[in-house]
Amino acid sequence: MARASYPAYYTFWHILGEYALKLSAWLVLFFLILPILVIIPLSFNAEPFFSFTQGMLQLDPEAYSLRWYQGIVENDNWLLAIKNSFFIGIFATLIATTLGTLAAIGLSSDDMPFKRAIMALLLSPMIVPLIIIAAGMFFFYTKFSLAGSYLGLIIAHAALGVPFVIITVTATLSNFNRSLYYAGLSLGASPIRTFFDVVVPLIRPGVISGAMFAFVTSFDEVVVVLFLAGPGQRTIPRQMFSGLREQINPTILAVATLLILVSVLFLLALELLRRRSEKMRGLDDTTR
Numbered sequence: 049m050a051r052a053s054y055p056a057y058y059t060f061w062h063i064l065g066e067y068a069l070k071l072s073a074w075l076v077l078f079f080l081i082l083p084i085l086v087i088i089p090l091s092f093n094a095e096p097f098f099s100f101t102q103g104m105l106q107l108d109p110e111a112y113s114l115r116w117y118q119g120i121v122e123n124d125n126w127l128l129a130i131k132n133s134f135f136i137g138i139f140a141t142l143i144a145t146t147l148g149t150l151a152a153i154g155l156s157s158d159d160m161p162f163k164r165a166i167m168a169l170l171l172s173p174m175i176v177p178l179i180i181i182a183a184g185m186f187f188f189y190t191k192f193s194l195a196g197s198y199l200g201l202i203i204a205h206a207a208l209g210v211p212f213v214i215i216t217v218t219a220t221l222s223n224f225n226r227s228l229y230y231a232g233l234s235l236g237a238s239p240i241r242t243f244f245d246v247v248v249p250l251i252r253p254g255v256i257s258g259a260m261f262a263f264v265t266s267f268d269e270v271v272v273v274l275f276l277a278g279p280g281q282r283t284i285p286r287q288m289f290s291g292l293r294e295q296i297n298p299t300i301l302a303v304a305t306l307l308i309l310v311s312v313l314f315l316l317a318l319e320l321l322r323r324r325s326e327k328m329r330g331l332d333d334t335t336r
Contacts (some may be wrong), residue, residue: 084308090269090300091116093319098298112231126303128280130285134199136283137266140205144262147206148213149255153247155214166216174211181208182275189276196278204272209262216261220254253321267310 054063065119095101103111120126151170155163173181185204186195194200224247232242271286277286284303291300
């Protein structure tokens with residue numbers, strides 16, 4: 049009865065191997081997520097320690113507190129870092145999404161020359177060590193007085209986010225039925241109107257996914273910020289880095305917990321987009 053869900057040719061070793069594979073996957077997942085699970089309860093520590101107190105282990109309510117979350121609101125440096133992270137991240141995402149989408153559409157064309165070389169060049173920020181990119185940006189931006197400015201950080205973060213947009217949009221375009229685009233042209237619509245009325249709605253899940261990856265990349269970036277940011281452009285990762293060096297307290301853990309929450313929301317949104325994309329692809333396949 050237990051073997052009813054397995055193919056008829058499955059032996060005992062096949063079933064054992066499948067369970068071993070599932071167990072290995074869960075162990076790897078637990079290994080990766082364990083540091084996150086530790087950070088969250090520590091952010092509610094009433095004492096200024098980075099370890100579990102005796103009261104926390106005994107689940108004493110007085111051992112838990114929201115004081116470190118209140119400290120975020122009351123600290124001007126943290127508020128400035130949060131504002132800078134969202135300001136830089138939003139504008140960098142808009143630039144990266146626009147450029148990455150246009151690049152992906154161009155690279156998807158069969159008439160595009162040197163397609164592989166251009167793709168490798170555009171994806172190089174994902175391959176080249178970030179410290180090298182940051183150093184190069186620093187010396188290049190200094191010549192144009194962009195180092196230590198919001199504009200310099202936005203352009204730098206946009207450059208780091210473009211590869212993620214290209215990858216997601218290119219994956220969406222691989223399943224795009226180009227006959228729909230040509231049908232729009234044959235009905236008298238202009239190329240621009242056909243693009244916005246036909247192409248954009250179909251590739252929207254990939255564009256939104258790429259935009260989310262670009263935003264998270266900007267929001268999480270610290271190396272480029274260390275090289276290019278001035279005193280007034282501190283972001284959340286930069287403030288956390290400074291907090292670890294200058295004044296260690298669980299406020300950093302509270303901020304990390306909030307970032308984890310933001311990441312979980314992004315993952316849920318990406319999963320919804322993935323399901324919507326699969327549903328649209330299924331409907332598109334049935335109409336062919």
